[in-house]
Amino acid sequence: MKRFFEQGGEAANASDAMERGSDRRVSRQRSGFMLIELSAALFVATVGAFGALHLYMLSLDRIRAISEYETALCVLNNEVETLRAAPYDGLAIGEGLPFRSETPGVERLHLAETTVRIEDIGDGALELKRVVARVRWIGEHGRRIEKELVTFITRKETGHE
Numbered sequence: 001m002k003r004f005f006e007q008g009g010e011a012a013n014a015s016d017a018m019e020r021g022s023d024r025r026v027s028r029q030r031s032g033f034m035l036i037e038l039s040a041a042l043f044v045a046t047v048g049a050f051g052a053l054h055l056y057m058l059s060l061d062r063i064r065a066i067s068e069y070e071t072a073l074c075v076l077n078n079e080v081e082t083l084r085a086a087p088y089d090g091l092a093i094g095e096g097l098p099f100r101s102e103t104p105g106v107e108r109l110h111l112a113e114t115t116v117r118i119e120d121i122g123d124g125a126l127e128l129k130r131v132v133a134r135v136r137w138i139g140e141h142g143r144r145i146e147k148e149l150v151t152f153i154t155r156k157e158t159g160h161e
Contacts, residue, residue, distance in 0.1 A: 065139065069147070074105055079100065082100050084153060111137060114133075121152075132150050133151075
């Protein structure tokens, strides 16, 4: 009887050993799959992070371009308002004239050039001048950008007779 239990015990030990060996193989296979899953997850996370970084850099470029356009618009508006406030006879006809106004912010535009063109487009009965204020600068990636603002100025009636 003792021998039967010993054999049964040995058989039980043998089957336990086989199960443990089988568990080790399954565990090794499972750890291999986990490594592949981890590698795939890291790859996806890396691609996502680089995509987010790229979008961030693009948004910074767009913000810079919008800031430049806003600065140019302020400079042009300031010059046009200065010319509108000037006396009609003081507006000399010409092209490539310098800005008359103080132009704060124009120094933020890379290699900015500011010019004014004033044309007399009135006939004998109508006194009218066409004024074109222009600013040119070099933007991102060496691109030449030009914005201009056009207005018409006529002689103002003073109301004094």
